[in-house]
Amino acid sequence: MGPLPTDGSQTEEMVDLLFSLAERVRTYAEAVAAEFDLSPSQAAALLRLEKPIPMNELATALTCDRSNVTGIIDRLERRDLVQRQPDSADRRVKRLVLTQAGDRLRSRLHKRLYSDLPNVSGLARELENLGTLLHGTQETDES
Amino acid sequence: MGPLPTDGSQTEEMVDLLFSLAERVRTYAEAVAAEFDLSPSQAAALLRLEKPIPMNELATALTCDRSNVTGIIDRLERRDLVQRQPDSADRRVKRLVLTQAGDRLRSRLHKRLYSDLPNVSGLARELENLGTLLHGTQETDES
DNA sequence: TATTGTTATACTCTATAACTATA
DNA sequence: TATAGTTATAGAGTATAACAATA
Numbered sequence A, B: 001m002g003p004l005p006t007d008g009s010q011t012e013e014m015v016d017l018l019f020s021l022a023e024r025v026r027t028y029a030e031a032v033a034a035e036f037d038l039s040p041s042q043a044a045a046l047l048r049l050e051k052p053i054p055m056n057e058l059a060t061a062l063t064c065d066r067s068n069v070t071g072i073i074d075r076l077e078r079r080d081l082v083q084r085q086p087d088s089a090d091r092r093v094k095r096l097v098l099t100q101a102g103d104r105l106r107s108r109l110h111k112r113l114y115s116d117l118p119n120v121s122g123l124a125r126e127l128e129n130l131g132t133l134l135h136g137t138q139e140t141d142e143s
Numbered sequence C: 001t002a003t004t005g006t007t008a009t010a011c012t013c014t015a016t017a018a019c020t021a022t023a
Numbered sequence D: 001t002a003t004a005g006t007t008a009t010a011g012a013g014t015a016t017a018a019c020a021a022t023a
Helices: A010-035 A040-048 A055-061 A066-078 A100-119 A123-137 B010-035 B040-048 B055-061 B066-078 B100-119 B123-137
Strands: A082-086 A094-098 B082-086 B094-098
Touching: A010 A040, A010 A100, A010 A123, A010 B010, A010 B100, A040 A055, A040 A066, A040 A100, A055 A066, A055 A094, A066 A082, A094 A100, A100 A123, A100 B010, A123 B123, B010 B040, B010 B100, B010 B123, B040 B055, B040 B066, B040 B100, B055 B066, B055 B094, B066 B082, B094 B100, B100 B123
Parallel strands: none
Antiparallel strands: A082 A094, B082 B094
16 A cells, blocks of 8 residues: 555554555566566466466465456466366366466566565665564564 | 465565565455445545645555546545645646545544554564564665 | 356456646 | 646456356
8 A cells, every 4th residue: 555654653664664565565566467468466376376276276365256266367368378177076166277388477477576576675674674663662472 | 466385495485475464464454444445545545645635646656647546536525535626826736635524534544554553463473584584595784 | 055167247446548727 | 838637448356146067
């Protein structure tokens, strides 16, 4: 939701940092997805398909309704990135399998996200600040 | 984008934590907004209107196009939470002003977000883990 | 009866382009 | 000419409800 005006309290500062951090991560991931002409949901779906899974399971992973997955997969299938395969054990189920092109795209996407996110400008410092604030204001139960 | 399967490397673990953290913050903020029957964008707009600002400026704050702000504000205005007021200095500009009801809602929303986010389950520990990983893997330039 | 996936519906967000009224 | 806001349009995400096929 982005950074917000602060009244200067310490808790507010921490929440602002959390929002700011989350927004930065989201913005970065969205930009990377866009590089590959993928919407955020499509990218999230692709990343989840390292191994074939039922549509049902993808819906759970994306925390959205099954009916949404139909649309998301429709668009990926139109681009020949994913295939729906029948499940021999349960004929109601369709298993989602990446095509060769889909797998290549997934790899490139994953690499871009995971190699570059830690270097996103300002992120390391925000984490530092959060850590400092956290230690000053509350205990954490590190079992 | 949510947590993802990890191959066990330390950098991957850190990125997974960042995604997980961002997702947790987003999900929480979305749920709170929904309590007030607000979409995420509507909630973000409301929070930005602590002081009256031109629609133009709100678009910048929300990092979206001006045309989107028209729709977002339309919906808030329909619920008598916001008003468009003419700007005496520049007659092209409309300044967005919260109604009394809008201001009350904004306060309640702000309070819910800012008092409860630090206590969201698992968040403190995730920050701890991120801090640990960060210190082990890279330097931060704290001026 | 319950579950998987689809379809239909409706709403919100998003960007682009064309328009208006101002500047 | 340039800017503020609107409108039209089109695509994507979201949830709900109803449906067919299967369990």
